[in-house]
Amino acid sequence: MTDVNAVEIRDTEEPKLDRRGGILKVEACGICGTDARTFFNGDPRAPAPWVLGHEPVGVLEEVAPDADLPPGVERGARVFLGSILTCGECRWCLDGFQNLCEHHLLYGYEPFPGAYAEYAAVPPIAVKNLIPLPPDLPSDLATVADPFACALNGVEQLDVQLGDTVVIVGTGPIGCWQSVMARDRGAAAVYLTDVSKDRLELAMSIVGHFVDDAFVAGEDNGVNEVMSRTNGLGASRVSVAAPSKQAQQAALEMAAKRARVVYFAGLPKHDPVSPLDVNQLHYKELVILGAYGASHRQYRITMDYLDRRQEELGRVVTHRFSLEHIAEAFETIRSGTGLKMVILP
Template sequence: MKAALMYGANDIRIEDIPKPEYDQEGLLLKVEVIGLCGSDIRNLTTDSRKGDYPHIYGHEVVGTVAEVGAACTKFAVGDRLYVYPAVPCLECEYCRAGNSHSCKNLKAYDRIQGGFAEYMAVPSWGVNGPNIYKIPDDVPFEIAVFSEPLSSVYACQENIDVKMGQTVVIVGAGPIGCMHAEVAKLRGANQVIMVEINDERLQESKNFGVDYTINSLKEDAIEKVKELTGGSGAEVVISANPSTKAQSDAVYMVRANGTLVFFGGVPKGSLTEIDTNHIHYQSIWIYGHYGSNTLQVKASFDTIISGRIDARKYISKVMPLDDLFEAIQLMKNGKANKVLIKPGM
């Protein structure tokens, strides 16, 4: 099969390798569409595995069952599946408390082999887990694949309880930032402000419910947020980007007793300077968000396939696996919002 192997930072090679093996209760998934995520870009452009190469990344996966193991009865050849990238044990203390995203025994496909390939193995622990769903025949793979990025956005805003009447500031107008804007409006936010350094992305973010845009390279974003909120700051600020400076600045955009979310990861080893005195005296709540629990995974899948969120608006390009590195550059440079990869293209 064809696969995109990472040999180091920015060293991605398209090669022919054997199809992955799977156990008796597992299956082989033909990857139909895989989304390119900001975390993929960060992993593929830095020494993410500290020399442990080659490796295949990719976690926003939908596909068709190509083969099944002799003891696999849950799915059949031809089934169209959304495969959430992580599988919790449902037995540890975190899982039992409803925090399966923090599972002590969490397993992830892309720790073994991700989806930037024509085929991906789904072992028995995935098949028998809680996070695989059949895609209705009338829902295109290009739509269903957005279930994964939505799941984390949905979980984040449910956990911090974004609600009617609030002002929400989002720092970072990539696909995740735009999705945060749309979900915040669906949850009743009165005003959504987008902060970004790329004018093209700022303009595009207006398609997702953003009321005001701020280019932080051209004006003081902190002062502008205060101006738009009567001097107080926003009830909720979500930093959805890989910049430590943006994280530092976001602290001053939050009103007293408001909530600041660190949603986007930064390059490994980078540290953010935070004014803890300001946080202390303003009684700001800090929330680090990652992942989603099993109920939130299902709710996000249902939302996408229902069409309540129009996933088509997020798609900038659909590209073949051969062009993965080009796709990375397009998204990294702000020339595309969301790129989908079709290995069979």
């Protein structure tokens, strides 16, 4: 990216090998909503000219002598690099909640250039984040490990149990994967809802066979649709995978008594306060939880799950672009005609 909304493919020097780092020959790198927002609106942490890309998979071509590789990773291995770079030493890292690390940094943002490139440096702090790929898992599919592991964190917080009625509000890649996971965890019914009819139809064409029913969230944000499908009881699990205050409030209204509600998506930083009817919480004894990022354990589970369910989960990757066509990829995200996109350098 050479400026806001401007991109160029340049020949650059190969990244330098840090004394304790590595070099990745990039095979695929996911492109997500955060990348598109950075590209179209700019971000102080990505000062142009800047190389974006924080969901890379590649071959670990070089490893510095002092690099401390995690178990199962060696030079020449195909690896995924988790984008949340954690300190490994704070209370939360030690407790296994690396997503909540006090000192975490993001790969693909200053000071770490990203991986929309043929070669990318693995900075020392990222070495412990390298995850080996199962041999049969295609590199393009493995790039989704990042958003997928976050979706898994949301489903674990939701604690879907055998017999639950699950509503997923928002049908981007996260919502689609969550519907598959909810079904795998034994949900009796899975419903999808979204404000966009087109997005909902696209989602249903991909994960429709895991879903009992899907409906456009109209004036009431889908509350009546849920109530009519649950004999007026409401849903026992609601995941809000959309950054919307209306959706957050509607989730409380469509929740059954003693339901769990997970707010998966954050709100814009400048406008984070959401008015909620707290009496819903009180009289229905609801549990509301948040979910952010993913832990190393969840990344590990994700790789195995992606490998086992390649066909179903891989359908969410709707577009692949070469590095030369990356501008087209950003446009496709903006147009909302695709779900998950991957760049193949």
